[in-house]
Amino acid sequence: MKKRFLSLVAVAMLMLFLSVGSVFAAQNTGFYIGVVGGYVMPQEMTMSDPSYYGPDTDAELDDGFLVGFKTGWNTPFTRGIMALEMEYNYISGTDFDNSKLVDVFGEGLGTLNGDIDIHAVLFNIKARYPQGRVHPYVGVGFGYAYFVMGDIIAREYGGSGTMFIPDSSGGGFCYQFLAGLELDITPNLSLGIGYKYFGAEPEIDEDNYWSPNYDLDYKASIITMGLTFTY
Numbered sequence: 001m002k003k004r005f006l007s008l009v010a011v012a013m014l015m016l017f018l019s020v021g022s023v024f025a026a027q028n029t030g031f032y033i034g035v036v037g038g039y040v041m042p043q044e045m046t047m048s049d050p051s052y053y054g055p056d057t058d059a060e061l062d063d064g065f066l067v068g069f070k071t072g073w074n075t076p077f078t079r080g081i082m083a084l085e086m087e088y089n090y091i092s093g094t095d096f097d098n099s100k101l102v103d104v105f106g107e108g109l110g111t112l113n114g115d116i117d118i119h120a121v122l123f124n125i126k127a128r129y130p131q132g133r134v135h136p137y138v139g140v141g142f143g144y145a146y147f148v149m150g151d152i153i154a155r156e157y158g159g160s161g162t163m164f165i166p167d168s169s170g171g172g173f174c175y176q177f178l179a180g181l182e183l184d185i186t187p188n189l190s191l192g193i194g195y196k197y198f199g200a201e202p203e204i205d206e207d208n209y210w211s212p213n214y215d216l217d218y219k220a221s222i223i224t225m226g227l228t229f230t231y
Contacts, residue, residue, distance in 0.1 A: 028187060028188060028230050028231065029230075029231050030073050030074040030075065030076055030080065030230065030231075031071075031072070031073050031074075031230070031231045032070075032071065032072055032073070032074065032228050032229060032230040032231065033069075033070070033071045033228070033229055034069070034070045034071075034192070034226050034227060034228035034229065035067075035068070035069055035070075035226055035227055036066070036067070036068040036069075036070065036089075036192070036224050036225070036226030037065070037066065037067055037068075037224065037225060037226065038065065038066035038067075038068070038196075038222045038223055038224035038225070039063065039065060039066075039222065039223045040063060040064040040065060040066050040091055040093070040094055040220050040221075040222050041063050041220060041221045041222070041223075042061040042062075042063070042064070042094045042218065042219065042220040043061075043219045043220065043221075044058045044059065044060060044061075045058070045059045045061055045216060045217065045218050045219075046058055046059075046216070046217040047059055047105075047214055047215070047216060048214060048215045048217075049105065049213070049214050049215075050213065050214070050215060051213070055103065055105065055106040056105070057102055057103060057104055057105050057112075058102060058103075059096055059097075059102055059112050060096070060097040060100035060102065061094045061095065061096060061097055061116070062093060062094055062095050062096075062097050063093065063094065064091060064092055064093025064094035064095070065091070065092060065093050066089055066090065066091050066222055066224065067089075067090050068087060068088055068089040068090065068224075068226075069087070069088050070085055070086065070087040070088070070124075070226075070228075071085070071086055072084055072085030072086065072124070072126075073085075074128070074130070074230070079130060080128070080130030081127060081128060081129075081130055082125065082126070082127060082128075083124075083125070083126040083127075083128055083137070083139075084123075084124075084125060085123070085124040085125075085126060085139075085141075086121070086122075086123055086124075087121070087122045087123075087124055087141065087143075088119075088120070088121050089118070089119075089120045089121075089122070089198075090117070090118070090119055090120075091117070091118040091120070091198075091220075092116075092117050092118070094116055094118075094220065095114060095115045095116055095150075096112040096113055096114045096115075096116070096152070098111045098112060098113040099111070101157055104154045104163070107163075108156060108157070109156075109157040109158075110154050110155050110156045110157050110161075111154070111155050111157065112152060112153070112154050113152070113153045113154075113155070114149065114150045114151055114152035114153065114165075115149070115150035116147065116148070116149060116150070117147070117148040118145055118146070118147055118148075118200070118218075119145070119146045119148075120143060120144070120145040120146070120174050120198070120200065121143045121144055121145075122141040122142060122143030122174065122175075122176060123141060123142060123143055124139050124140070124141035124176075124178065125139055125140060125141070126138070126139030126178065127139065128182070133183060133184040134181060134182070134183055134184075135181065135182040135183075135184075135190070136179075136180070136181050137178070137179070137180055137181075137182065137194075138177075138178060138179045139177070139178035139179075140175070140176070140177055140178065141175065141176045141177075141178065142173070142174070142175050143173075143174050143175075144171055144172070144173065144174060145171055145172065145173075145174035145200040145202060145218075146169065146170075146171040146202070147169060147170060147171060147200070147202045147204060147216065147218075148167075148169045149167060149168050149169060149204055150167050151164065151165070151166055151167050152164070152165040153165075166206075168204050168205060168206055169204065169205070170202050170203045170204040170205045171202050171203070172200060172201045172202035172203050173200070173201055174198065174199065174200035174201075175198075175199050175200075176196045176197060176198045176199070177196065177197045178194060178195070178196050179194060179195050179196075180192055180193055180194025180195060180224070181193055181194070182228065188229055188230050188231070189227065189228070189229055189230075190227070190228045190230070191225075191226075191227060192224070192225065192226045192227070192228060193224070193225050194223075194224045194225075194226075195221070195222070195223060195224070196221075196222045196224060197219070197220075197221055197222075198219070198220050198221075198222055199217075199218065199219045199220075200216070200218045200219075201215070201216065201217055201218070202215070202216050202218070203215050204216060
Protein backbone atom coordinates (compact mmCIF):
# COMPACT_ATOMS: atom_id res chain seq x y z
CA MET A 1 0.00 0.00 0.00
CA LYS A 2 2.81 2.42 0.95
CA LYS A 3 4.70 1.67 -2.28
CA ARG A 4 1.58 2.37 -4.33
CA PHE A 5 0.99 5.63 -2.43
CA LEU A 6 4.58 6.84 -2.91
CA SER A 7 4.49 5.95 -6.61
CA LEU A 8 1.27 7.92 -7.16
CA VAL A 9 2.63 10.97 -5.35
CA ALA A 10 5.94 10.83 -7.26
CA VAL A 11 4.18 10.63 -10.64
CA ALA A 12 1.81 13.49 -9.78
CA MET A 13 4.66 15.74 -8.62
CA LEU A 14 6.72 14.94 -11.72
CA MET A 15 3.78 15.84 -13.98
CA LEU A 16 3.37 19.14 -12.16
CA PHE A 17 7.07 20.01 -12.56
CA LEU A 18 7.05 19.14 -16.28
CA SER A 19 3.91 21.12 -17.00
CA VAL A 20 4.98 24.32 -15.28
CA GLY A 21 8.78 24.24 -15.31
CA SER A 22 9.09 26.49 -18.37
CA VAL A 23 6.95 29.27 -16.87
CA PHE A 24 8.37 29.73 -13.36
CA ALA A 25 9.03 33.35 -14.17
CA ALA A 26 5.46 34.05 -15.33
CA GLN A 27 3.51 36.89 -13.77
CA ASN A 28 1.48 35.73 -10.77
CA THR A 29 -2.27 36.15 -11.38
CA GLY A 30 -3.41 34.29 -8.25
CA PHE A 31 -4.77 31.20 -10.01
CA TYR A 32 -3.10 27.96 -8.96
CA ILE A 33 -3.04 24.19 -9.36
CA GLY A 34 -1.53 21.62 -7.05
CA VAL A 35 -1.04 18.02 -6.04
CA VAL A 36 -1.11 16.63 -2.52
CA GLY A 37 -0.40 13.38 -0.69
CA GLY A 38 -1.31 12.50 2.85
CA TYR A 39 -1.33 10.01 5.70
CA VAL A 40 -4.85 9.23 6.95
CA MET A 41 -5.59 8.32 10.58
CA PRO A 42 -9.30 7.46 10.89
CA GLN A 43 -11.31 7.45 14.08
CA GLU A 44 -13.87 4.78 14.94
CA MET A 45 -16.46 4.64 12.16
CA THR A 46 -20.09 4.29 13.22
CA MET A 47 -22.26 1.97 11.11
CA SER A 48 -26.02 2.15 11.55
CA ASP A 49 -28.89 0.36 9.83
CA PRO A 50 -31.83 2.79 9.35
CA SER A 51 -34.30 -0.12 9.34
CA TYR A 52 -32.92 -1.58 12.58
CA TYR A 53 -33.55 -0.07 16.01
CA GLY A 54 -30.79 -1.91 17.84
CA PRO A 55 -27.35 -0.51 18.73
CA ASP A 56 -24.94 0.80 16.12
CA THR A 57 -21.55 -0.72 15.35
CA ASP A 58 -18.40 1.30 16.05
CA ALA A 59 -15.77 -0.17 13.73
CA GLU A 60 -12.01 0.21 14.07
CA LEU A 61 -10.18 1.14 10.84
CA ASP A 62 -6.61 0.87 9.57
CA ASP A 63 -4.52 3.93 8.72
CA GLY A 64 -4.41 4.74 5.01
CA PHE A 65 -3.30 7.31 2.44
CA LEU A 66 -4.65 10.23 0.43
CA VAL A 67 -3.83 11.47 -3.07
CA GLY A 68 -5.42 14.69 -4.27
CA PHE A 69 -5.51 17.47 -6.84
CA LYS A 70 -6.66 21.05 -6.39
CA THR A 71 -7.22 24.26 -8.29
CA GLY A 72 -7.98 27.65 -6.84
CA TRP A 73 -7.64 31.41 -6.77
CA ASN A 74 -5.86 33.70 -4.32
CA THR A 75 -8.35 36.54 -4.69
CA PRO A 76 -6.78 39.92 -5.61
CA PHE A 77 -9.73 41.88 -4.17
CA THR A 78 -8.66 40.63 -0.70
CA ARG A 79 -4.95 41.18 -1.53
CA GLY A 80 -4.44 37.44 -1.55
CA ILE A 81 -5.80 36.87 1.96
CA MET A 82 -8.80 34.76 0.87
CA ALA A 83 -8.42 31.74 -1.40
CA LEU A 84 -11.28 29.92 -3.14
CA GLU A 85 -10.46 26.32 -4.01
CA MET A 86 -11.85 23.14 -5.56
CA GLU A 87 -10.27 19.88 -4.45
CA TYR A 88 -10.51 16.18 -5.29
CA ASN A 89 -9.28 13.61 -2.77
CA TYR A 90 -8.89 9.86 -3.13
CA ILE A 91 -8.60 8.03 0.20
CA SER A 92 -7.68 4.36 0.37
CA GLY A 93 -6.29 1.89 2.88
CA THR A 94 -8.58 2.88 5.77
CA ASP A 95 -10.08 -0.61 5.73
CA PHE A 96 -11.72 -2.50 8.59
CA ASP A 97 -9.16 -3.55 11.19
CA ASN A 98 -9.93 -7.26 11.50
CA SER A 99 -7.69 -7.59 14.56
CA LYS A 100 -10.13 -5.58 16.72
CA LEU A 101 -13.29 -6.90 18.39
CA VAL A 102 -16.47 -4.87 17.95
CA ASP A 103 -20.12 -5.24 18.92
CA VAL A 104 -21.73 -6.16 15.59
CA PHE A 105 -25.17 -4.51 15.64
CA GLY A 106 -25.86 -5.84 19.12
CA GLU A 107 -25.45 -9.47 18.04
CA GLY A 108 -22.30 -9.98 20.11
CA LEU A 109 -18.57 -9.52 19.75
CA GLY A 110 -16.94 -10.20 16.42
CA THR A 111 -14.47 -8.96 13.82
CA LEU A 112 -15.10 -7.08 10.59
CA ASN A 113 -13.09 -7.48 7.40
CA GLY A 114 -13.52 -5.39 4.24
CA ASP A 115 -12.10 -2.64 2.03
CA ILE A 116 -13.11 1.03 1.82
CA ASP A 117 -12.28 3.52 -0.96
CA ILE A 118 -13.41 7.16 -0.86
CA HIS A 119 -13.71 9.76 -3.62
CA ALA A 120 -14.37 13.28 -2.28
CA VAL A 121 -14.89 16.60 -4.08
CA LEU A 122 -14.85 19.70 -1.87
CA PHE A 123 -15.08 23.47 -2.18
CA ASN A 124 -12.70 25.19 0.25
CA ILE A 125 -12.49 28.73 1.59
CA LYS A 126 -9.09 29.55 3.06
CA ALA A 127 -7.67 32.54 4.91
CA ARG A 128 -3.91 32.93 4.46
CA TYR A 129 -1.13 35.37 5.29
CA PRO A 130 -0.05 36.67 1.86
CA GLN A 131 3.20 38.47 2.70
CA GLY A 132 6.72 37.02 2.70
CA ARG A 133 7.77 33.50 1.74
CA VAL A 134 5.92 31.60 4.49
CA HIS A 135 2.11 31.65 4.35
CA PRO A 136 0.16 30.18 7.29
CA TYR A 137 -3.47 29.40 6.49
CA VAL A 138 -6.70 28.07 7.96
CA GLY A 139 -9.81 27.01 6.09
CA VAL A 140 -13.01 25.07 5.85
CA GLY A 141 -14.46 22.93 3.07
CA PHE A 142 -17.77 21.31 2.13
CA GLY A 143 -18.64 18.81 -0.55
CA TYR A 144 -19.67 15.30 -1.54
CA ALA A 145 -17.95 12.00 -0.74
CA TYR A 146 -18.61 8.74 -2.58
CA PHE A 147 -17.76 5.53 -0.71
CA VAL A 148 -17.00 2.21 -2.44
CA MET A 149 -17.38 -0.58 0.10
CA GLY A 150 -15.95 -4.02 -0.63
CA ASP A 151 -17.46 -7.24 0.65
CA ILE A 152 -17.79 -7.07 4.44
CA ILE A 153 -17.40 -10.27 6.46
CA ALA A 154 -18.38 -10.27 10.14
CA ARG A 155 -17.09 -13.26 12.12
CA GLU A 156 -18.41 -14.20 15.54
CA TYR A 157 -15.80 -14.13 18.28
CA GLY A 158 -15.22 -17.58 19.78
CA GLY A 159 -17.71 -19.22 17.45
CA SER A 160 -18.35 -20.16 13.85
CA GLY A 161 -21.08 -17.64 13.01
CA THR A 162 -20.47 -15.48 9.93
CA MET A 163 -22.41 -12.61 8.35
CA PHE A 164 -21.70 -11.52 4.77
CA ILE A 165 -22.56 -8.08 3.35
CA PRO A 166 -21.85 -7.88 -0.41
CA ASP A 167 -19.99 -4.96 -1.94
CA SER A 168 -22.01 -1.76 -2.11
CA SER A 169 -21.58 1.99 -2.54
CA GLY A 170 -23.13 5.33 -1.75
CA GLY A 171 -22.41 8.92 -0.95
CA GLY A 172 -23.31 11.92 1.11
CA PHE A 173 -22.25 15.22 2.61
CA CYS A 174 -18.63 15.70 3.65
CA TYR A 175 -16.67 18.51 5.28
CA GLN A 176 -13.16 19.36 6.40
CA PHE A 177 -11.22 21.85 8.52
CA LEU A 178 -7.77 22.88 7.29
CA ALA A 179 -4.62 24.42 8.73
CA GLY A 180 -1.04 24.54 7.52
CA LEU A 181 1.91 26.40 6.03
CA GLU A 182 2.99 27.11 2.46
CA LEU A 183 6.65 27.90 1.74
CA ASP A 184 7.56 29.69 -1.51
CA ILE A 185 10.35 27.82 -3.30
CA THR A 186 10.22 30.15 -6.33
CA PRO A 187 7.90 33.08 -7.14
CA ASN A 188 5.44 30.58 -8.61
CA LEU A 189 6.07 27.29 -6.81
CA SER A 190 5.35 26.52 -3.16
CA LEU A 191 5.69 23.52 -0.85
CA GLY A 192 2.82 22.95 1.57
CA ILE A 193 2.54 21.03 4.84
CA GLY A 194 -0.86 20.80 6.47
CA TYR A 195 -3.44 19.12 8.63
CA LYS A 196 -7.06 18.45 7.81
CA TYR A 197 -9.90 17.01 9.84
CA PHE A 198 -12.21 15.23 7.39
CA GLY A 199 -15.71 13.95 8.05
CA ALA A 200 -18.39 12.30 5.89
CA GLU A 201 -21.87 10.87 6.42
CA PRO A 202 -22.70 8.70 3.41
CA GLU A 203 -25.76 6.51 2.90
CA ILE A 204 -24.64 3.16 1.52
CA ASP A 205 -27.21 1.60 -0.82
CA GLU A 206 -27.53 -2.06 -1.65
CA ASP A 207 -26.02 -3.19 -4.93
CA ASN A 208 -27.73 -6.56 -4.45
CA TYR A 209 -31.45 -6.84 -3.74
CA TRP A 210 -30.91 -8.89 -0.56
CA SER A 211 -28.08 -6.90 1.03
CA PRO A 212 -28.85 -4.24 3.67
CA ASN A 213 -28.62 -0.47 3.40
CA TYR A 214 -26.61 1.24 6.10
CA ASP A 215 -25.32 4.68 7.08
CA LEU A 216 -21.75 5.62 8.00
CA ASP A 217 -20.22 8.32 10.17
CA TYR A 218 -16.59 8.55 9.01
CA LYS A 219 -14.00 10.91 10.53
CA ALA A 220 -10.24 11.12 10.08
CA SER A 221 -7.19 13.25 10.83
CA ILE A 222 -4.95 13.70 7.78
CA ILE A 223 -1.36 14.98 7.57
CA THR A 224 -0.64 16.34 4.08
CA MET A 225 2.26 17.51 1.94
CA GLY A 226 2.03 18.93 -1.55
CA LEU A 227 3.24 21.25 -4.30
CA THR A 228 1.32 24.24 -5.67
CA PHE A 229 2.04 26.21 -8.84
CA THR A 230 0.59 29.73 -9.06
CA TYR A 231 0.16 31.34 -12.47
